[in-house]
Amino acid sequence: MQRDMVICPNCGHEGKLTSYIDGCDACGAKFLVSDFETKVSGFSLEEDARQKSISNFMKAGAVVGITAISLAVLAICAGGIMFLLLALGRNGYNAVKAAAAMMLGIGLAPVFFRSLFYMLIIFIVMLIVMETRRKPRIQDESKVKAAIPEFSTGNFLQNLEYQLRMIHLADTAEQVRFFASCDLDTVVARYQNVVDCCICGVRFLEAETRGESYRISVEVRTRLTLDTGKKIRNRYEEIRLELEGRQDVVTQHSRALREYKCPNCGGSVDILGGGVCEYCNTAVDYRNFGWIITSYTNLGQPENPSAKILAGALGSYLLILLLSLVLMAHSEDGKDTFEILQSVRMSTEYLKAVQQDIIYPDAVISDCTETDSEDGTFASIKVYSCGDRDAVKEDYKTALLEKGFLEMQQYPEGFSVFLPENPSEYAADSEEGMFYLVIRAENASEGITVTATLVDENWDPVQE
Incomplete structure (x- = not known):
């Protein structure tokens, strides 16, 4: 390696480090994941629960x-x-x-x-x-450092996340058997709808030396992104892993390109093809390159103290x-407020009940037809077409006065009358006082408009 330029150990081709991500452009040789740490692995120990x-x-x-x-x-x-x-x-x-x-x-x-x-x-x-x-997102790292002084936590977790990502995204266990010596069939089948995976936290349980190899036990908290078919959602999961690695391999921190070579014929091996040489069909042991998963146990959804605190x-x-x-x-203000709101709500019921007793022009005059109407909370508007508007208004006014309405004020183009009403006639449990029903008849484009309105007891007919 010289700056960002590296030489392929298989054919001598020189190129940028990132150009080797999918193999050498000249000979297609495959290389170790750890050499592409800034490109291949997105390891960041994400912890977004808090x-x-x-x-x-x-x-x-x-x-x-x-x-x-x-x-x-x-x-x-x-x-x-x-x-x-x-x-x-x-x-x-x-x-x-x-x-x-x-x-x-x-x-x-x-x-x-x-x-x-x-x-x-x-x-x-x-x-x-x-x-x-x-x-802390990385716990008990000292346990591993005590047993493996040359241990690199960053290198270990970076490659572990790459392995877990491939396991979660694989279609079959055969594709990722290169990373594990344990059975991954049920594991891969569990993650068929996973579209992304990242590590949120790690706790090292123990580390020990076994002959020429090291063994590490670790609990990993992961965040999985799942495609349920209807929406994308996240799920947190905790797994316990046991990994083994050869001493002379896992303690190397070289930045030079190291090729995945078949030990039988020397051919380049595709690690995501099951770690099997395509030339002689020899299975390559990942222990010769890094840590291999020997046990994979799903612990279910981890406790989320942040969610409980929230x-x-x-x-x-x-x-x-x-x-x-x-x-x-x-409180007194609150009671007054709700009394007014109750009054507003009841007014709609009163108006509907009162409308049953209102005389409209088409009920007393034959030459009058309703063409439009609009009902509101406190008012009802009806439009009528008629021949002689003045005659219709005069006859309609007479009918209302005979019904008990009181004339309030004359208008140049119509009239207005009112009638005191008692809400208890329409709602037996009402405690309200008197209110007024006001009917106004005015000229319209092809006839007259009749508006029936409810007003409360504070209303003064003279002011209208």
């Missing part, structure tokens, strides 16, 4: 903050609309609706703003607890928020 927990908690805080700001804006806007309506003398149900929205914002916005302060305290406590429970933090916050909302609902 960061993900923090991110989720911050997202929850953002939702609460946006809710609080939205409620404050609602209170300001609704209050402005209400005061404008009152200034114009419109203190009917539109003003009631605006007052209800304003009081709802005034009542709930402080609760959510206070909860943000509580959430900040809980967030700080969560970080402290996470930090105290946090474990659940506890969010649970505590939701409990505080719920308690704050309950206290607000039982």
Whole structure:
């Protein structure tokens, strides 16, 4: 190797290191994975559970903050609309609706703003607890160093992740038998829907010397990315591995290219083809190149303390928020707010009930046909086509006055009448006072428009 240029030990071809990733461009010779550490292996000891927990908690805080700001804006806007309506003398149900929205914002916005302060305290406590429970991503490395002084943790884990990645992505155990002396049939079959694999944490259990070989026992925490057919999701898994390697091989840290050669005929061996020479069909022993997996045990899904801490933090916050909302609902302002909201909800039922008793033009006048209608929370609008509009309006007004309506004010193009109504006639459990049903008839393009509106007891007919 000279700078980033290397020479193929098989044919002498000179090229950049990265150009050998799929074999020598001149002779096709295959090389050791460890020589391509920056290209082949993405080993990074990823541990995103803690960061993900923090991110989720911050997202929850953002939702609460946006809710609080939205409620404050609602209170300001609704209050402005209400005061404008009152200034114009419109203190009917539109003003009631605006007052209800304003009081709802005034009542709930402080609760959510206070909860943000509580959430900040809980967030700080969560970080402290996470930090105290946090474990190093590489644990008990000293056990291996004591038995193997020349041991390179980075080199070992880099090649281990490459081996695990190939096992998880293989279609059959035959493709990866080069890396293991144990049966991998059930292991490979378990990972058929895995599309990615990375190491999140490692704990070395023990290391010992056996003759001319070393043996290492290790627990590995991995994050698997699975394609379920409907969506991509992650799954964490813990496995226990035992690996063996020859002393003179696993302690080498040379950066020179070392070719995978068949011990029988000297041909280049494709490691992902099962480690079998394509020329003489001789199986190559991976112990001659690095650590080989001798035992593979799946321990299932590992404990995730970060998830438990996150659940506890969010649970505590939701409990505080719920308690704050309950206290607000039982306060005087809260009771007033919910009474107004109840009034708004009941008004729709009242209007539907009252409409059954309303006389419309087509019921008393033959020359009148309904062409359009629109029902709202507090008003019902109907459009009629007719021949002589003035005659229809006069006859319709007479029918309403005979029904008990009171004339309120004459309009240049129509009239307006009102009738006091008692909500208890339509809802037996109602505790509300009197409200008014207002009917206004006005000219339309081809006839007249009739609007029936509900207003509360604070409404003054004279102001209309």
